[in-house]
Amino acid sequence: MEKLEQMYEGKAKKVFATDEKDKVIVSYKDDATAGDGAKRGTIVGKGAINNRMTNFLMQLLEKQGVPTHFVEELDDRNTVVKKVEIVPLEVIIRNISAGSFAKRYGVEEGIVFDEPTLEFSLKNDDLHDPLINRYHVLALKLATKDELDRISEMAFKVNEVLKAYFLKLNVKLVDFKLEFGRTEDGSIVLADEISPDTCRFWDADTNEKLDKDRFRRDMGGVEDAYKEMMHRVFGEQA
Numbered sequence: 001m002e003k004l005e006q007m008y009e010g011k012a013k014k015v016f017a018t019d020e021k022d023k024v025i026v027s028y029k030d031d032a033t034a035g036d037g038a039k040r041g042t043i044v045g046k047g048a049i050n051n052r053m054t055n056f057l058m059q060l061l062e063k064q065g066v067p068t069h070f071v072e073e074l075d076d077r078n079t080v081v082k083k084v085e086i087v088p089l090e091v092i093i094r095n096i097s098a099g100s101f102a103k104r105y106g107v108e109e110g111i112v113f114d115e116p117t118l119e120f121s122l123k124n125d126d127l128h129d130p131l132i133n134r135y136h137v138l139a140l141k142l143a144t145k146d147e148l149d150r151i152s153e154m155a156f157k158v159n160e161v162l163k164a165y166f167l168k169l170n171v172k173l174v175d176f177k178l179e180f181g182r183t184e185d186g187s188i189v190l191a192d193e194i195s196p197d198t199c200r201f202w203d204a205d206t207n208e209k210l211d212k213d214r215f216r217r218d219m220g221g222v223e224d225a226y227k228e229m230m231h232r233v234f235g236e237q238a
Helices: 046-063 099-105 134-139 145-168 222-237
Strands: 003-009 013-018 023-028 031-034 039-042 070-073 078-082 089-096 112-122 171-182 188-191 199-203
Touching: 023 046, 046 070, 046 078, 046 145, 046 222, 089 145, 112 134, 112 145, 134 145, 145 171, 145 188
Parallel strands: none
Antiparallel strands: 003 013, 013 023, 023 078, 031 039, 070 078, 089 112, 089 171, 171 188, 171 199
């Protein structure tokens, strides 16, 4: 497969066309941003960690019946994925209060919910990714009712699988953001990434943060946290 011109560059990844029109190559960067890009920096090695972890978790989810855009890992930073039209929603699943949820509702971090919550936000940096409900999504024609039902069902399934998986690694899956895309035939698949950039991971014993919050909050030890998650997922092979 031949890598052709760059089609898109986001905050964490570049996307390249290929000689197969239904596939693209995603290339992961070490660039890090927070606060809608207000804070910028570099997390050395994060591109390779996020790429490998995402691909591993996508394949794990595929085995559990969740369709994804994953096709093939080329190397530490580059992966072939199905070309999709991204549904312009961030789909957030929360198991424990943290981050913007705690701030928005004036509660402490660390409250374990009886059931996971699901939020949608409009994928738009200029508007600061505002929260949006099902009725807004339908009014703006961002997705159909059937697509929204499918996305919600898949998001809860992803949570069920990943929460159990990470608990075996002594990690609490606090919350995470997903994105979904439409393939050429209109099917909804899981897209984007699953990594310390998009998930909150806390050590199950100490609640130590093992994710991008260390960068957002200037806590230090950012690279070490990403490496620790890589080590827990891949063991000595990392």
